[in-house]
Structure formats: C-alpha cells, structure tokens
Amino acid sequence: MTADHAGNATWRPMAAGDLDAVKAMADRIHLDHPEDMAVFAERLALYPAGCHVAQASGALVGYALSHPWRYGEPPPLNTPLGAIPAGATTFYLHDIALLAEGRGKGLAGRIVAQLASHAEEEGFGNLSLVAVNGSQPFWERCGFRPAMTDALRAKLATYGDDAVLMHREVRRYA
Template sequence: MGEHDIAAVLAIQEESYASELLESTAIIRQRLLAFPDLAWVAEDAHGVCAYLFGYRSHAGKVTPLDGAFAEPADADCLYLHDLAVARRAGGRGIGLALVQRLLDQGRTGRLRYSALVSVQGSQAFWSRLGYAAEAALDSAQQRNLASYGVPAVYMVKPLH
C-alpha cells in the first residue's frame, strides 16, 4: 500500500463497514506510515479492490477503534486490523490471499500468535482460518473492545 492508495482504501472501507466502524483518513495514514510492510492492497482491472492493515503487538492487547498502532519492543503477535474487499471483488479469495500474505510475514518474523477483532458477523470466516474467540481479557482490553460500538469478538490463533 502507498499513500496514493488511501482514497481507494477509504472508499472500500465506507462500502464495507457500518458508519460507526469507519476510521479517519488521519488514522489510516498513521497506520500506513507506522507499518508499511504490513499494509497491503490488492488490485484488479479497476484499481484497488481490497486492503488489509496489520502490525506487531502483544497477544491479549486489543486496539480500540480509531486507535493508533504502536509496536512494543517484545512483540509476540501479528495483529490484523481492517480487512475489506470491494463488493465488485467479492468471492474471488482476495481477502484470504491478503491474510495469508500477512500471516506468512508474521511467521517469518517469528511471531507466536495472530489476533484480530471480528465485527459484522465475520467470526465464522476467521474461525475457518484457525482463529478462536478469546474471552479472558483484562478490563482495559474489554473497554478497548467495547469501543467498536457493535458486537465485536477478540480472536487469536497460534502461528506455529
């Protein structure tokens, strides 16, 4: 992903998510700048058709909605945040391909886990990829999860 892709990312985000889940241009830009190696887009004949942001974190740490990404010195987890595929590109396996690319990077980087927040009924998709709901979150992380304002499930999977 590059700076020139942000407008397309925002358009796909708006098409894909409920209004309470939309994140700002500034936070999208911050994420790209903080972790350019873990910010990916897919393109088809019409341009950007999907995107995925990831970053290195700790298992059990939930990023609040519109929260900035920051990497701890002792990261053990690849956090996937905000996978979206344009309607025109649905059903082609593009989202899965982006996820696999980031998971491969996490394994190469010797991270032990991958985690994410599932929203909008996506829990079955993530479960098929080996993620499981993790309910044992401390109160601060429960508040971060609640910041999504919609039903949200924190999910984790081992990478090795």
C-alpha cells in the first residue's frame, strides 16, 4: 500500500470495500451535487489508478476520483461514463472532497500533485476539472486557470450556477 503522509492523515488507493464510506462522505460534503453509488463504483472499476481515499486515525476523511477524458467535454454529474475514451486528451479530476476534519492539512494539495505525476507518467499534457462549491480559489492555488466558454455554460447545467471549467498543464512552472 502506498501512503502519502500529512500529519496523521494518509492517502491510499481506493478499494471496493471503501465505496459505502465514500458515498456517505459525498452525501455529507456535496449536499447540492448528489451522485449515485453506481457512479462511484463505475469510476473505481474503470480507472482504479485515479481513485484514492484519505485516512486519519483509522477513519476515512476524504476521497479523490479522476480518470482520462476528452478535454473541454466534462461528463455530466451523476452519470456513468460508459468507458474511458480511446485517445483521451485530458486527465480529468472528477472530485476531490474532504470532510471538515480532513481540511487545512495539505491533503488536497498532496493528492493533486500525486495525480498530476500520474497523469504525466501516462502521457497527458494537461489536467482539467469543473470547480463547484466556490472551490475556484483553491484550484487556482493549485495552478489551475478558468477555461469557460459560452457553449460550456449550458453543458455544465448539472453542476450548478457557479461551475467553472478549469485547466492546467501537468507540470507546474509557477
């Protein structure tokens, strides 16, 4: 098991046995963006290398879900992907979410760096995501920049009014 230490909290790969706890955390954290268990389970099955959980004192305090995708075409929320597309053009961060007790310890920054390294190893040039919950300043701190278009605004309807497509190169130069 690989573990990335932040105080007494660590990231480790997500396992199928974590899915109930991941869904319960998502329901607590993303009150306005509920997703079904099938969505979490499918992402873990399709791309386990992009799925991680944060653990502190034996309890899970957060999770990260990510996978290769087509740049500029973020998948709708609460919808299965079907498959990882051939010729994917971005490494997409579907969600990084921590319970209150897991925040402010550098955990999110650490998993972003870990996922960026993974994406680079897999040959991707960029990372992208849809920022929600007013998280845009956090993502900017991690090197992401807004990349919204009028056409995207309608496509992001499932994410809510404050949703913003953001991207960065896999390597941070700033």
